Amino acid sequence: MGVRRRLAAVIPLAVAEIVATVSAHARGTGSPDAETVYIVTARQTYDAAGLLAREATAWKDSLGRELVIAQLDPLQIGALSRHVHEREQRCGGFFAFASRPEAEAFIVRDRTAEAIALPLGGLYTIDNQATVGPWLAQVSEANIHATITTLSAFRNRYYASPYGRQAAEWIRDSWQALAAERDDATVELFQGCSNCSTQPSVILTVRGAELPDEVVVLGGHLDSITSAFSVPVPDLEQPAPGADDDASGIATLTEIIRISLASGWKPRRTVKFMGYAAEEVGLRGSAAIANRFRDDGINVIGVLQLDMTNYRQNVGRDLRIVSDFSNTALTTYFAELFDAYLVPLGGVRSALACNYGCSDHASWTSAGFPAGMVFEAGRPQNPNNPWDLGAFQSIHSTADTLANMGNSASNSVRFAQFGLAFAGELGKTYDGAEDAIFSDDFEVVVD
Incomplete structure (x- = not known):
């Protein structure tokens, strides 16, 4: 209260x-x-x-x-x-x-306190190496680079501009093409956000073959912004490439979708991939979806947020696990997944506290669902600036471009591998066997 x-x-x-x-x-x-x-x-x-x-x-x-x-x-x-x-x-x-x-x-x-403390460790197991292992080597830097290039070529993806809706429709069409051969997958524009202007969110759903009512979510935001929009009357023609923030997250999701669906993977649980509208102006798209899921009693057992995956400068880490506004058991699971799958590939992780409501996972946490976020490696933080998160200093400017990230998407590769591990291990793989190897005694329902 x-x-x-x-x-x-x-x-x-x-x-x-x-x-x-x-x-x-x-x-x-x-x-x-x-x-x-x-x-x-x-x-x-x-x-x-x-x-x-x-x-x-x-x-x-x-x-x-x-x-x-x-x-x-x-x-x-x-x-x-x-x-x-x-x-x-x-x-x-x-x-x-x-x-x-x-x-x-x-x-x-x-429901933040409740969501953070949900004891879901029994759900968060690592036993699906047969599915996940072969996926990791298939991650293509060139594919991620191409998607970032396309998304950052929109004049902007501001939630209230015509380009913001066009970008959402392009993501929908791209995801539909990747799911075209799947009769268990659907793609939709979610337009149930009353304050997202004309920009919809995008949701790709792969229906679980065994436990369809248990839902796993992977998401990132599709909109972009610069300080030029932070005026009383924004010019909707202002450029806002948003290559790192968050074309990189959407591109990473797209590569996860490509690899997992092309492999013929059928998850036991339902897995939903989401591109959220209007994150930059108050987490609007994700809040609308999370609140709808809460009101509908949908049983979301884990949410992964990918917001900025491609910037790394002079640090020895590959990925940071956000510690605040996140479910404790889930962030522990993130670390275990990273250690199981990415450490053998040379990956290095660390932790980060990113403060109140720093991305769309906060919408899910506030609605009572277990959620967490992984964040880019970034740069060395200024010890004299308590606000400094070591993020890409060109975000929210016209300089947020691939050119200013070495014209490479290599830093996003680790995030795609991590997302594949998360989707494969939490979604599991249905092989038609009747003797399920994991418990269905856990339920997360927010009423």
């Missing part, structure tokens, strides 16, 4: 008049960011961003973490977005809603 108290009553009159003028102008343009947005963010982020909000109230989530609900006009949304992107050097950082009741309901229904 969220705890609420008043933070600030009214911003100064002069500022209020400026904001009102900006908002009125934006509404007159029909801009998708014209209307007031209600955000939920960490109190630390809210304070550091220096926001002035007409109605800001303090809350706590199920972990006791200090949060803020604030009514923001476009000017303040831009300031918050720039702070998260430029100072905290990460994606996400806040959840966005169309109304205060929606934002309050989100905190009241928060």
Whole structure:
């Protein structure tokens, strides 16, 4: 249950008049960011961003973490977005809603503490080497590079621009082509997000042959953004290549899909691959899907998020496992999978805390599902900057290009191998045998 108290009553009159003028102008343009947005963010982020909000109230989530609900006009949304992107050097950082009741309901229904503590170790086994092992050598850097090239060639993939929808449709068509020979696979555009403008999410579902009601999810976000969009009236023609953030994640997912489906793999559990809409403006697409799954009682047993997989500079690691806002048993499983499959290939892992709501896995965690994220190797972190996550410093700019990552997708190869291990081991392989070798006594249902 969220705890609420008043933070600030009214911003100064002069500022209020400026904001009102900006908002009125934006509404007159029909801009998708014209209307007031209600955000939920960490109190630390809210304070550091220096926001002035007409109605800001303090809350706590199920972990006791200090949060803020604030009514923001476009000017303040831009300031918050720039702070998260430029100072905290990460994606996400806040959840966005169309109304205060929606934002309050989100905190009241928060299941983060429950999701983190779910004891699912009995489900997280490693015994499917016969399927996973042959997959790993098939990962193609050239394929991942080609997908990143195509996605970053869209003028932008901003959620409210026509290019944002075109990119989603291109991903749908690409995934449909990879699943064309499979009668157990379907691809859809998920359009059940009320604040994602015209950008849908993309979902490819491979139905489980034995335990179809147990669901495994692998996802990444398909939209892109630059600081030029963080203004009251964004120019929807602004370039935002987003090669690392997050064309690399979608390209990695696409390679996982290609290899696993081409092998003839039939999972025992249902496996869903997702390209989320509107992550960069408040985790909107993933929140809509996770909340729908919660309301429908869908039994999701594990979620892997791939957000930025391709940047590595002067570090000895290949991949970092995000420790916060993640299910404890699942992050332990991530480490075990990495050690079983990637360490023998020379892989090196480390850990990372990425702060509140840093990507789409946070939507699943807040909805009560076990979720986690792996993040790119990055660069050495600045010990004098507590916000520095060692991320690619060109994210959210026109310089987020393959050219600025050595014109190579080699760093994403490890992530594709890891994702294949996750999908194969948690989805398992159906061989027609009646004596299932793993238990079906576990159920994760969020009511």
